[in-house]
Amino acid sequence: MKCEVSQPHTVLMKVHGEWGFVCVRLLLPPLGSGVVSSPVCKKMQQFIDVAECFSCSRSNAKTKGHFMKATFEAKKREA
Secondary structure: OOOOOOOOOOOOOOEEEEEOOEEEEEEOOOOOOOEEOOHHHHHHHHHOOOOOEEEEEEOOOOOHHHHHHHHHHHHHHHO
């Protein structure tokens, strides 16, 4: 049985980014799931036209600035 994908994924592979004490991973979701993330990460993904993405993060000191920079670093590693 052949599986055909009608649209390519917007996140090509699992990537991670780190900034300060924050670590963010961007994961491949099933098609049609949308962006499953925090509001800050959703807004960043909208700016760069990412339609589908899972994200998870961990840290001891989550600040919005460090989280945004770690998300940017993860997306930069993907390209």
